[in-house]
Amino acid sequence: MSLLSLQDLTVTLDTPEGPATVLDRVSFDLAPGESLGIVGESGCGKSMTALAVMGLLPAAARCRGRIDFEDQDLLTLDERALCALRGRRIAMVFQEPMTALNPVKTIGFQVAEGLRWHFGLGRGEAEARALKLLDRVGLPQPRFSPDLYPHQLSGGQRQRVVIAMALACDPALLIADEPTTALDVTSQAEILALIAEVTAGSKMALMLITHDLAVVWQNTAAMLVMYAGTVAERGATAEVFARMAHPYTRGLLAASPGALEDILPAGRRLATIPGQVPDPHDRPQGCVFAGRCPRVADDCLPCPPGERLLVPGHAVACLHPHEGETPS
Amino acid sequence: MSSETRVASLREFWQRGRGQANLMIGLLVTLLLVALAAVSLFWTPYPVNAIDIPAKLQPPSAAHWLGTDQFGRDVLSRIMAGARNSIAVSLVAVGIGAGIGVPLGALAAARRGWVEEVVMRFNDFTFAFPALLSAVMITALLGPGAVNSIIAIGIFNIPVFARLTRGAALSLWQRDFVLAARVAGRGRTRITLDHILPNIASLLIVQMTIQFALAILAEAGLSYLGLGTQPPDPSWGKMLNEAQTLMFLAPQLAIFPGLAIMVTVLGLNLLGDGLRDLLDPRLRRLR
Amino acid sequence: MTGNPKGVETLLRVEGLVLDYPLPRQRLLAPAPRHRALDGVSLQVARGESLAVVGESGSGKSSLARAVLALEHPAAGRVELMGQDVFSLSPKALRSLRRHAQMVFQDPYGSLDPRRKVGWIVAEPLDALESGVDAAARRARIAEVLESVGLKARDAEKFPHEFSGGQRQRIAIARALITHPALIVADEPVSALDVSVQAQVLNLFMDLRERLGLGYLFISHDLAVVRHVADRVAVMRLGEIVEEGPVEQVFGEPRHPYTQKLLAAVPRIGHPRHRPETSTS
Numbered sequence: 001m002s003l004l005s006l007q008d009l010t011v012t013l014d015t016p017e018g019p020a021t022v023l024d025r026v027s028f029d030l031a032p033g034e035s036l037g038i039v040g041e042s043g044c045g046k047s048m049t050a051l052a053v054m055g056l057l058p059a060a061a062r063c064r065g066r067i068d069f070e071d072q073d074l075l076t077l078d079e080r081a082l083c084a085l086r087g088r089r090i091a092m093v094f095q096e097p098m099t100a101l102n103p104v105k106t107i108g109f110q111v112a113e114g115l116r117w118h119f120g121l122g123r124g125e126a127e128a129r130a131l132k133l134l135d136r137v138g139l140p141q142p143r144f145s146p147d148l149y150p151h152q153l154s155g156g157q158r159q160r161v162v163i164a165m166a167l168a169c170d171p172a173l174l175i176a177d178e179p180t181t182a183l184d185v186t187s188q189a190e191i192l193a194l195i196a197e198v199t200a201g202s203k204m205a206l207m208l209i210t211h212d213l214a215v216v217w218q219n220t221a222a223m224l225v226m227y228a229g230t231v232a233e234r235g236a237t238a239e240v241f242a243r244m245a246h247p248y249t250r251g252l253l254a255a256s257p258g259a260l261e262d263i264l265p266a267g268r269r270l271a272t273i274p275g276q277v278p279d280p281h282d283r284p285q286g287c288v289f290a291g292r293c294p295r296v297a298d299d300c301l302p303c304p305p306g307e308r309l310l311v312p313g314h315a316v317a318c319l320h321p322h323e324g325e326t327p328s
Numbered sequence: 329m330s331s332e333t334r335v336a337s338l339r340e341f342w343q344r345g346r347g348q349a350n351l352m353i354g355l356l357v358t359l360l361l362v363a364l365a366a367v368s369l370f371w372t373p374y375p376v377n378a379i380d381i382p383a384k385l386q387p388p389s390a391a392h393w394l395g396t397d398q399f400g401r402d403v404l405s406r407i408m409a410g411a412r413n414s415i416a417v418s419l420v421a422v423g424i425g426a427g428i429g430v431p432l433g434a435l436a437a438a439r440r441g442w443v444e445e446v447v448m449r450f451n452d453f454t455f456a457f458p459a460l461l462s463a464v465m466i467t468a469l470l471g472p473g474a475v476n477s478i479i480a481i482g483i484f485n486i487p488v489f490a491r492l493t494r495g496a497a498l499s500l501w502q503r504d505f506v507l508a509a510r511v512a513g514r515g516r517t518r519i520t521l522d523h524i525l526p527n528i529a530s531l532l533i534v535q536m537t538i539q540f541a542l543a544i545l546a547e548a549g550l551s552y553l554g555l556g557t558q559p560p561d562p563s564w565g566k567m568l569n570e571a572q573t574l575m576f577l578a579p580q581l582a583i584f585p586g587l588a589i590m591v592t593v594l595g596l597n598l599l600g601d602g603l604r605d606l607l608d609p610r611l612r613r614l615r
Numbered sequence: 616m617t618g619n620p621k622g623v624e625t626l627l628r629v630e631g632l633v634l635d636y637p638l639p640r641q642r643l644l645a646p647a648p649r650h651r652a653l654d655g656v657s658l659q660v661a662r663g664e665s666l667a668v669v670g671e672s673g674s675g676k677s678s679l680a681r682a683v684l685a686l687e688h689p690a691a692g693r694v695e696l697m698g699q700d701v702f703s704l705s706p707k708a709l710r711s712l713r714r715h716a717q718m719v720f721q722d723p724y725g726s727l728d729p730r731r732k733v734g735w736i737v738a739e740p741l742d743a744l745e746s747g748v749d750a751a752a753r754r755a756r757i758a759e760v761l762e763s764v765g766l767k768a769r770d771a772e773k774f775p776h777e778f779s780g781g782q783r784q785r786i787a788i789a790r791a792l793i794t795h796p797a798l799i800v801a802d803e804p805v806s807a808l809d810v811s812v813q814a815q816v817l818n819l820f821m822d823l824r825e826r827l828g829l830g831y832l833f834i835s836h837d838l839a840v841v842r843h844v845a846d847r848v849a850v851m852r853l854g855e856i857v858e859e860g861p862v863e864q865v866f867g868e869p870r871h872p873y874t875q876k877l878l879a880a881v882p883r884i885g886h887p888r889h890r891p892e893t894s895t896s
Contacts (some may be wrong), residue, residue, distance in 0.1 A: 184671035187879040214882035255814035270814035504726035534844035
């Protein structure tokens with residue numbers, strides 16, 4: 001049984017230039033305790049997917065399809081019902097910890113806030129729980145007093161506070177949207193390890209959104225590669241990395257200097273994906289990647305490619321996928 | 329910038345601005361006021377200062393749309409001429425405020441250090457007195473009259489513009505494109521002219537409409553106190569003052585100039601709010 | 616490459632650079648406390664060489680970039696550009712030296728004045744630093760640099776907001792190239808870009824270096840990026856350089872514990888995973 005299930009979710013934004021399709025028939029399932037990585041570049045729709053699940057899409061957005069979470073269709077819920085879910089059953093870790101925290105409230109207050117709101121705990125009890133949560137995310141007492149303010153912490157420590165806030169009500173789903181992009185390399189590794197630690201061995205499902213293939217490789221069991229609002233490739237992380245069937249996935253890998261560090265000698269030209277992501281107001285009729293694809297053929301242009309299963313647990317939306325192993 | 333893109337962006341502004349009610353109302357009221365003042369230059373229903381004692385204190389009628397005052401002068405004609413005075417005084421006063429305040433603020437932001445300290449302490453000093461009070465003080469010192477009330481109102485506009493300009497300019501000086509201009513070898517003056525001022529222009533325009541409304545109020549206040557425009561020249565504040573003793577006999581004498589002030593200030597504020605929404609770069613980027 | 620003094624091999628020499636920033640005063644009359652951003656930094660860049668400075672936030676690497684271009688005034692130390700001490704030069708002499716060292720910034724959205732056309736932006740260093748360039752020559756120079764970064768000459772007539780992030784960074788690079796400098800200081804030039812665009816811009820940096828013989832001072836937090844564009848790497852931490860050497864050596868056999876920690880922290884495909892129970896490869 002799945003915890004979260006998206007079925008053909010299509011999101012259209014009304015803009016002065018006309019409707020823009022930011023998500024196009026996105027479907028996936030996430031079971032309790034599972035981890036899913038969503039990887040793609042800016043404008044691919046990965047953050048929109050997170051916002052849709054949180055019910056935080058901009059007012060100009062129109063949705064079709066279903067978002068089933070714990071047997072309720074989130075798209076039919078009203079704002080009050082969504083408020084009761086947010087922070088309680090679905091929690092989120094944001095990219096920028098400084099803006100996710102209120103600068104004039106102590107970290108103890110902010111971690112306790114969710115507990116008081118959702119569980120109606122008294123101040124003392126909530127703050128006692130907050131201390132335990134801070135300890136769990138690696139901010140032990142007495143060094144990290146709950147009376148500290150966000151500006152007194154480093155970036156990585158702030159992100160730990162944000163994670164403690166997310167964990168406070170023991171949610172069923174944790175969404176982490178680029179949780180390490182704003183952090184230094186060393187804290188990045190620590191925060192990812194912390195997220196893996198708090199979700200592993202619990203029933204909590206993780207949806208990790210990132211632009212970095214290596215982060216997905218290290219942290220999630222399943223993955224989704226998104227491009228221009230569509231799912232290009234999906235499957236178990238190991239399967240996807242072993243095959244890299246979609247030309248976009250391969251292009252992304254080849255363009256990442258970090259991912260190939262052990263393979264590519266220093267100073268070599270990086271492979272690039274020519275061109276740019278198509279304008280959401282004017283998406284091509286057929287495959288959205290066709291305009292940049294090295295393997296494009298005539299049959300790519302008339303209509304978008306359906307998803308096809310390569311092996312159990314690995315599917316790709318491409319008519320001419322790469323076959324065989326990833327070149328490495 | 330070529331005129332072609334100017335026109336294109338003006339047209340774009342118009343298209344986006346049309347949908348905003350407050351902007352449109354504000355623009356309409358302001359244009360009406362300007363038209364009223366412009367027409368009064370060569371035509372008013374009656375000569376502005378023509379005394380006609382037999383026709384004094386008439387209520388509104390077909391002959392005198394807004395009635396007459398205690399000397400039988402046509403109120404509509406005097407309101408039209410008063411608009412001219414209000415506009416002239418406010419325009420020059422805001423011009424003085426912006427003309428001195430903006431360079432001071434830009435200088436403070438560009439030089440920092442003791443220059444900034446001096447400019448800002450001078451600002452604090454001016455700000456420390458309530459605006460109208462200091463205007464009263466200045467006219468008391470220089471003597472009453474339209475010119476002196478312009479100077480008085482202008483002086484208390486200086487710190488408003490200096491402060492606004494400095495704040496906005498300081499944050500622009502932190503931006504990378506200004507740093508890039510410094511790497512390119514541009515001096516502070518050129519950077520201020522080429523990069524800082526064009527980027528705060530919209531902010532200043534909006535502030536000008538707000539200060540313009542305040543200046544109209546201040547001019548009315550000074551004239552009401554007898555420190556502004558001198559008789560027999562009409563001014564809205566002066567008219568209110570003269571109507572005071574006749575409040576119960578001829579309330580229309582107070583009501584119409586009061587309405588004129590209210591509608592004008594409201595219109596200018598609406599225009600300022602609308603312009604701010606229109607020119608806000610964050611709103612623009614949301615397109 | 617025109618107008619460069621001949622026979623100067625060291626493009627940039629930094630010696631014992633110390634830079635302090637004043638912090639807000641704690642008490643009214645007490646002297647303002649100072650934050651030491653650079654604490655005795657020394658380095659050299661030879662003509663045509665690419666030196667990368669890596670470090671985390673707060674390491675002082677961006678302060679170094681600014682001090683090198685005389686945008687900050689150090690408390691101690693020397694910066695020599697093409698053999699001339701930049702802090703002892705007259706403003707006029709410094710200006711003429713600026714032709715030889717230009718900068719590329721991190722944020723392609725913040726580094727271009729939104730109210731100016733691309734042609735104006737790109738030509739700004741030319742207008743400020745070279746006199747007597749007539750209109751036709753100026754147009755030709757703008758077209759030349761725009762084309763050299765992969766844009767079109769007619770893009771000069773557009774505004775920055777008409778371009779994507781990667782294209783904007785190309786505009787910023789074009790601006791840095793227009794005076795034919797020998798040194799480009801690049802402060803995190805690709806960290807705000809998407810992966811595929813980042814690769815395009817990194818390749819451009821490498822192409823330009825080969826074609827124009829540019830020297831780079833390349834500031835980055837991203838070790839993987841650095842490995843691609845640099846000949847030598849200096850690792851900075853808390854205002855000091857803790858390790859410096861050729862790329863292969865620093866990446867292959869890091870000596871300082873901090874360098875080792877940095878390298879170990881980079882997520883890599885093929886490395887052990889946090890969720891070993893699902894790792895089948």
